Amino acid sequence: MTITITAFEWSPDGGKGLARDTRVRWALEEVGQPYEVRPVSFAAMKESAHLALHPFGQIPTYEEGDLALFETGGIVLHIGERYGGLLPDDANARARAITWMFAAVNTVEPPILELVIAKLIEGDKPWRAERLPLVEDRIRGRLNQLSARLGDADWLDGAFSAGDLMMVSVLLRLRPSGILDEYPDIAAYVARGEARPAYKRAFDAQSALYNGKPPTG
Amino acid sequence: MTITITAFEWSPDGGKGLARDTRVRWALEEVGQPYEVRPVSFAAMKESAHLALHPFGQIPTYEEGDLALFETGGIVLHIGERYGGLLPDDANARARAITWMFAAVNTVEPPILELVIAKLIEGDKPWRAERLPLVEDRIRGRLNQLSARLGDADWLDGAFSAGDLMMVSVLLRLRPSGILDEYPDIAAYVARGEARPAYKRAFDAQSALYNGKPPTG
CATH class of the missing domain: 1.20.1050.10 (Glutathione S-transferase Yfyf (Class Pi); Chain A, domain 2)
Incomplete structure (x- = not known):
C-alpha cells in the first residue's frame, strides 16, 4: 500500500530538517518503507481538504490505504508497530x-x-x-x-x-x-x-524538496 | 501482578483532580484494574530513588512487576494495550x-x-x-x-x-x-x-487522599 505524507511546499527553515515531516521520513527510512510526498502550501493547510486530514492545520499527515493520521508521535508509533526496526520486541x-x-x-x-x-x-x-x-x-x-x-x-x-x-x-x-x-x-x-544512515536519507530527501536537487543519500 | 502508582503526598490543587495521577487512575478504572498508590513528597521526588523511576522528577510513575514507566501518555497507552476497554480492536x-x-x-x-x-x-x-x-x-x-x-x-x-x-x-x-x-x-x-463512572471513581480516590476521607464512588 502506498504511503503518502504531506510536507511544507515552502520550508521556513530552508530545508534544515526542523519541519516535522523529517521525523516521519526518518521513521520510514529506519523501517525501509518507500513513501510519496505531497507538498502543501500554507494557504491549503487551512482549507477543508487538509483540515479533514489534520484538524489542527499542520503538516505532516500520513495516508496509507484507508488510514489517515496526523501528529508525528502517532504516526511514528504507527510505523513502529506496523513495521519492524523502531520498537523492541520485548x-x-x-x-x-x-x-x-x-x-x-x-x-x-x-x-x-x-x-x-x-x-x-x-x-x-x-x-x-x-x-x-x-x-x-x-x-x-x-x-x-x-x-x-x-x-x-x-x-x-x-x-x-x-x-x-x-x-x-x-x-x-x-x-x-x-x-x-x-x-x-x-x-x-x-x-x-x-x-x-536513515536520518541522513530523510534529511537529504526533505532538503532536496526545497533546493530542487535530488537526494544525495 | 500488583500495579503501584505514585501521587503527590500533598496536592497543590487540594484534590481537584488536576494532578496527573488522575489520568492514570482514570485509565485503570476504565479497564477495571485495582492499583495501589504510594504518595511521594516534593523533596523525595528529586531524590535518586524516585529519579530512577522518573528521570524528570515528577509524578505519576507506574510499576507492575518488572516494568516501570513514567509519563502519563506512555502509562495510559500501556494500560490500553494490556487491558481491554481503552483502545479500539480495529x-x-x-x-x-x-x-x-x-x-x-x-x-x-x-x-x-x-x-x-x-x-x-x-x-x-x-x-x-x-x-x-x-x-x-x-x-x-x-x-x-x-x-x-x-x-x-x-x-x-x-x-x-x-x-x-x-x-x-x-x-x-x-x-x-x-x-x-x-x-x-x-x-x-x-x-x-x-x-x-470510571472518572468519578478516579477523582474521588485522589480527592480522598488529600481530604482524609475514603472514596465515595
Whole structure:
C-alpha cells in the first residue's frame, strides 16, 4: 500500500530538517518503507481538504490505504508497530520506548517550542530580553535531567528506538539557540542520531524538496 | 501482578483532580484494574530513588512487576494495550485513537501549560497583564480547531477511547481560566468525560487522599 505524507511546499527553515515531516521520513527510512510526498502550501493547510486530514492545520499527515493520521508521535508509533526496526520486541522494553516518545513531545519539547515562540512570535515584545533567559533555564532544567539519565549510554534505553528518534528530533530544534552546545553529552547523543544512515536519507530527501536537487543519500 | 502508582503526598490543587495521577487512575478504572498508590513528597521526588523511576522528577510513575514507566501518555497507552476497554480492536481506529493521545499532549496541552506558567511562575513579572491575552489566544486557536473537528459527536473518533481520556484530562486544566466556558461544545465534551463512572471513581480516590476521607464512588 502506498504511503503518502504531506510536507511544507515552502520550508521556513530552508530545508534544515526542523519541519516535522523529517521525523516521519526518518521513521520510514529506519523501517525501509518507500513513501510519496505531497507538498502543501500554507494557504491549503487551512482549507477543508487538509483540515479533514489534520484538524489542527499542520503538516505532516500520513495516508496509507484507508488510514489517515496526523501528529508525528502517532504516526511514528504507527510505523513502529506496523513495521519492524523502531520498537523492541520485548513487551516491557516496548512500553518504555513508547514512554520516551511521550517524554520527548510532552516533557522536553514544550519549553523548546516556547523558546521558538518567545523569539519569533513574541520577538518584538518589550519583555523579550528579560524573559528569554527564564525560558532558556526551563530548557536547561530538562536537559540536566535528561543528561543525568543518559549517562554514558548511546541511547535512552538499550538499542536505538522510536523513543530516541523522537527525542533527537525534538532536541535538534535547540541547535540554533546554542544551548545544545552547553551539554556535550546530549550534543553527542543528537549527533549519533544524525549519523544514522536513515536520518541522513530523510534529511537529504526533505532538503532536496526545497533546493530542487535530488537526494544525495 | 500488583500495579503501584505514585501521587503527590500533598496536592497543590487540594484534590481537584488536576494532578496527573488522575489520568492514570482514570485509565485503570476504565479497564477495571485495582492499583495501589504510594504518595511521594516534593523533596523525595528529586531524590535518586524516585529519579530512577522518573528521570524528570515528577509524578505519576507506574510499576507492575518488572516494568516501570513514567509519563502519563506512555502509562495510559500501556494500560490500553494490556487491558481491554481503552483502545479500539480495529487496527486503523486504534492508530487514530493513539494519534489523538499525542495530539492532546503535544498540540493542545502546551499552550494550556504555558498559561499556568504565565500565571504562576511568571505571575509577578511586569509583562503578566500584557502577555496573558496572547497565551490565551493561542489556546483559543487550538480550541476553535478542536471544536470544528468534534462537531456534534460525543467523542473524538467513534466510541470513547484513550484519546478522549487524555484530551479531556488536558482540557480540564483550563476550567479555572474560564476559557472552557467560551466553548459550550467543548465544555460539554469535558463534562461527558467527567460523568463517566470510571472518572468519578478516579477523582474521588485522589480527592480522598488529600481530604482524609475514603472514596465515595
